[in-house]
Amino acid sequence: MEQEMFRPTQQTQAISPFDVHASSALIANLRKRPRWGERFIQGFLFFCGAVSILTTLGIVFELGKESLLFFQTPEVNLIEFLTGTKWQPTIGEFGVLPLVNATLMTTLVAMLVALPLGLAAAIYLSEYASPKARGFLKPILEILAGIPTVVYGYFALTFMTPLLRTILGSETVQIYNTFSAGLVMGIMILPLVCSMSEDALNAVPRALREAAYGMGATKLETALQVVVPAALSGIIAAFILAISRAVGETMIVALAAGSGPNFTFNPFKAAETMTGYIARISGGDVGYDTPDYNSIFAIGLLLFTITLALNILSRKLSARFREVYE
Amino acid sequence: MTETPFPNNAYAIELRNVDIFYGNFRAVKDINLQIEPRKITAIIGPSGCGKSTVIRCFNRMNDLVPSAHLNGEILFHGKNIYDPDVDPVQVRRLIGMVFQKPNPFPKSIYENIAWGARVNGYRGNMDDLVEQSLRQAALWDEVKDTLKKSALALSGGQQQRLCIARTLAVRPEIILMDEPCSALDPIATLKIEDLMRELSTQYTIIIVTHNMQQAARASDFTAFFTMDTDRAGIMVEYGPTSQIFTRPKDKRTEDYITGRFG
Numbered sequence: 001m002e003q004e005m006f007r008p009t010q011q012t013q014a015i016s017p018f019d020v021h022a023s024s025a026l027i028a029n030l031r032k033r034p035r036w037g038e039r040f041i042q043g044f045l046f047f048c049g050a051v052s053i054l055t056t057l058g059i060v061f062e063l064g065k066e067s068l069l070f071f072q073t074p075e076v077n078l079i080e081f082l083t084g085t086k087w088q089p090t091i092g093e094f095g096v097l098p099l100v101n102a103t104l105m106t107t108l109v110a111m112l113v114a115l116p117l118g119l120a121a122a123i124y125l126s127e128y129a130s131p132k133a134r135g136f137l138k139p140i141l142e143i144l145a146g147i148p149t150v151v152y153g154y155f156a157l158t159f160m161t162p163l164l165r166t167i168l169g170s171e172t173v174q175i176y177n178t179f180s181a182g183l184v185m186g187i188m189i190l191p192l193v194c195s196m197s198e199d200a201l202n203a204v205p206r207a208l209r210e211a212a213y214g215m216g217a218t219k220l221e222t223a224l225q226v227v228v229p230a231a232l233s234g235i236i237a238a239f240i241l242a243i244s245r246a247v248g249e250t251m252i253v254a255l256a257a258g259s260g261p262n263f264t265f266n267p268f269k270a271a272e273t274m275t276g277y278i279a280r281i282s283g284g285d286v287g288y289d290t291p292d293y294n295s296i297f298a299i300g301l302l303l304f305t306i307t308l309a310l311n312i313l314s315r316k317l318s319a320r321f322r323e324v325y326e
Numbered sequence: 327m328t329e330t331p332f333p334n335n336a337y338a339i340e341l342r343n344v345d346i347f348y349g350n351f352r353a354v355k356d357i358n359l360q361i362e363p364r365k366i367t368a369i370i371g372p373s374g375c376g377k378s379t380v381i382r383c384f385n386r387m388n389d390l391v392p393s394a395h396l397n398g399e400i401l402f403h404g405k406n407i408y409d410p411d412v413d414p415v416q417v418r419r420l421i422g423m424v425f426q427k428p429n430p431f432p433k434s435i436y437e438n439i440a441w442g443a444r445v446n447g448y449r450g451n452m453d454d455l456v457e458q459s460l461r462q463a464a465l466w467d468e469v470k471d472t473l474k475k476s477a478l479a480l481s482g483g484q485q486q487r488l489c490i491a492r493t494l495a496v497r498p499e500i501i502l503m504d505e506p507c508s509a510l511d512p513i514a515t516l517k518i519e520d521l522m523r524e525l526s527t528q529y530t531i532i533i534v535t536h537n538m539q540q541a542a543r544a545s546d547f548t549a550f551f552t553m554d555t556d557r558a559g560i561m562v563e564y565g566p567t568s569q570i571f572t573r574p575k576d577k578r579t580e581d582y583i584t585g586r587f588g
Contacts, residue, residue, distance in 0.1 A: 215418065
């Protein structure tokens with residue numbers, strides 16, 4: 001975009017419209033300038049934006065191409081893939097539901113931890129905490145966000161699972177189980193939910209809080225009935241992003257949830273998630289160009305579709321719940 | 327506008343030797359002010375003289391600023407509202423507030439009014455209360471068909487009357503107005519002033535205003551504040567509006583109202 005600025009010069013004030021000579025000098029001064037530096041920067045910025053879009057397109061293309069290979073295999077068909085409850089590539093059973101189910105279970109557990117705790121922590125930080133408490137707690141939450149997921153994975157495997165086994169009994173809780181992985185994943189996602197929700201709550205104008213207090217509302221009434229609804233679109237965006245993050249999380253589930261597809265609704269049993277399966281197969285014990293190997297691209301594409309759908313949903317929901325304030 | 331001297335009994339609210347601090351900074355000092363019940367009292371003065379700080383201490387709104395604290399007494403029905411055993415939430419219920427910029431909740435018109443009543447435990451017929459409050463705020467005829475629509479769709483002047491209606495729905499005794507017309511056009515401003523006059527038959531109104539004509543037009547009593555040499559706000563003069571504007575006793579008041587203030 002060319003936005004030439006008109007710079008008033010000394011002459012503009014001095015000349016009268018009838019001074020022909022001065023007018024032509026002024027008009028000459030109005031001439032467009034090339035501004036190569038601006039153009040270069042603009043081009044560079046456009047390139048930076050384009051890289052991310054092109055990368056996404058490349059991923060979609062690659063996923064699609066390899067998935068096509070998978071779906072061209074004689075023993076595979078799309079309907080069976082999406083509705084089958086058995087995933088045993090060795091005997092030609094390619095039903096993705098066990099993997100999807102495990103992903104949904106770990107995600108659900110993670111969300112049950114991360115959403116309420118994250119939102120509550122955000123409300124505390126934004127509405128209740130003194131500046132001092134806030135300055136102390138926020139960095140700690142950020143540290144939680146900085147822990148590598150592999151550490152969380154071992155935390156789930158070597159701390160959370162034994163703890164669950166002590167509480168609920170080792171006959172109920174298997175060594176690998178989706179519940180433990182989900183719990184730890186929830187802890188991992190909590191800072192994300194908290195900090196995004198807090199940003200949304202903080203963005204609510206002070207005037208709205210004052211209006212509520214001025215009418216004799218308590219702090220809790222103000223926080224829950226005025227501030228949270230006003231920030232709802234941001235909070236929902238945080239929730240959906242958290243869900244996407246949980247659906248895509250790999251390391252924790254690969255380490256702690258189990259490494260065998262298992263169609264079960266019992267969260268204390270081992271079950272492999274979509275990401276866990278992809279990680280295991282790409283890790284190497286399956287031959288290149290076999291249906292097993294190609295299947296990971298189909299699963300990747302499915303994951304991509306799920307997160308894309310969640311993102312679209314997030315936009316729709318935030319638009320729907322948006323309480324516009326000035 | 328009455329010229330009667332203040333009766334010695336039954337003030338709506340009274341400040342006694344009030345100092346207000348933000349941290350170590352004394353924002354206003356030694357204010358003694360008696361507010362007449364069911365009258366309109368205007369607080370005028372130049373920017374930075376502590377008008378808003380003072381009006382916000384009447385319902386403990388300053389409590390929300392962590393560094394603020396107050397010395398002295400604010401007597402409401404003979405009770406100091408800054409006593410440790412007083413609940414600021416209850417104070418604000420009885421002493422409502424309308425702010426500088428219209429700040430309706432991002433909810434429907436109906437909800438804006440019902441919400442305050444509900445959090446205050448109102449048990450009666452909500453539809454009646456909403457209608458009555460909107461009528462009192464001279465807004466009913468304009469919004470009666472759009473009660474379910476967002477309050478933010480209203481014009482600035484309508485929003486401000488909605489904020490007044492919402493305050494009335496809580497049934498306060500005193501209504502504080504912190505420059506309620508500063509964001510409004512002259513016509514909307516006159517509507518609010520008419521409304522204030524109407525409401526003053528039932529409510530005590532305290533208004534902070536930058537607009538001296540507004541104070542002269544719309545108030546019964548006027549308090550003139552200015553800044554002292556140490557930047558603390560002080561009250562220079564207080565009396566019936568007609569006296570303050572025609573026969574000010576203090577030179578500083580006279581300079582300010584005649585526009586000679588620097």
